[in-house]
Amino acid sequence: MGNCVHSMRAILELELSLRPSMELVDLQKILFQAAFGADHMLRWAVRDPELFRASFTREWEHASMTPPEGTPVFQIVDPDGRIARLHISAAAAAGFDPEHLIDLLLKQPWLNGDSGRADTILGQAALLGSPSLLPWTWAQIREAGMPQAPPSHSRVYGETHYRLVNDWESMGLRASGRAVRLAQPGQCVEARS
Numbered sequence: 009m010g011n012c013v014h015s016m017r018a019i020l021e022l023e024l025s026l027r028p029s030m031e032l033v034d035l036q037k038i039l040f041q042a043a044f045g046a047d048h049m050l051r052w053a054v055r056d057p058e059l060f061r062a063s064f065t066r067e068w069e070h071a072s073m074t075p076p077e078g079t080p081v082f083q084i085v086d087p088d089g090r091i092a093r094l095h096i097s098a099a100a101a102a103g104f105d106p107e108h109l110i111d112l113l114l115k116q117p118w119l120n121g122d123s124g125r126a127d128t129i130l131g132q133a134a135l136l137g138s139p140s141l142l143p144w145t146w147a148q149i150r151e152a153g154m155p156q157a158p159p160s161h162s163r164v165y166g167e168t169h170y171r172l173v174n175d176w177e178s179m180g181l182r183a184s185g186r187a188v189r190l191a192q193p194g195q196c197v198e199a200r201s
Contacts, residue, residue, distance in 0.1 A: 014089050016132035017141060022083065024141075031162040032144055032152050039133055040158045041093070042086035043126035045119030046172035048158055053114055061110050064171070071169035072100035082176050087132070091119070092176040096169040109171075112179045119174040126154045 023038055024030065053060040076098035083093040099109065130153065137146035144152075161168055173179060 014084055014087050016087055016129070017136055019085060019087070020133065020136060020141060023085075026079070026083070027165055029164045029166075031164060032148065033159050033162050034165045035133065035142065035144070035149070036152055036155050037159050037161060038085055039129050040126075040155055041172055042091060043129045043154060044121035044158075045086075045091045045174040046113075046116065047119050047121065047174070049113075049172060050116070050118060050174075057114055060114065064110050064113070065106065067169055068096055068100065068106045071096035074169070076101050082173075083170075084176075085172075087129070090175045090177070092173050093170040094173050094176070096171070113171055113173065116174050117178060130154045 019042070020035075020038075023034075027034065074097045076095065079095045079098045081095060081098040081102050081104075083095065085091050085093060094109070094113075100106075130150070133142070134146045134149040136142050137144055137149050142149070
């Protein structure tokens with residue numbers, strides 16, 4: 009990967025291009041994900057791996073029938089370039105094996121994000137408030153703050169099918185022997201085949 013650092017501006021520009029009608033709660037969700045990664049999902053998955061497996065399998069079956077339409081396999085969400093959304097419809101279209109993905113998701117490393125990381129990420133996003141990039145002001149973003157738990161996406165955000173990964177590169181994912189392009193700021197990362 010080469011220790012790429014992504015700017016919060018580029019991360020949020022990409023998010024806005026994928027979901028132009030996102031609401032403030034959707035911003036809070038991606039910021040929470042950038043700060044704390046997939047640990048909330050891992051806590052649930054470790055407690056009940058069979059339920060996690062069944063849930064993922066059902067979602068895979070549903071999402072794999074939906075064309076990805078420009079949705080990337082991976083969408084980098086944090087400035088360190090490690091945390092990413094694994095978009096299920098794009099992964100299915102790229103030829104990933106769902107059983108292998110489940111095993112990798114269950115075995116992924118913990119992030120152990122903390123309040124200092126969360127404050128830094130929230131501050132970076134707030135600086136992009138209106139009129140810079142985001143439709144909300146610095147004050148609105150700071151007032152909304154970092155949620156204590158991951159919020160649900162807004163209704164206008166649309167249907168989503170993804171799983172968060174704490175370190176996409178450490179998972180060593182390959183899709184049917186082909187390189188998988190990542191949607192990320194600055195185009196500085198590309199998966200190896």
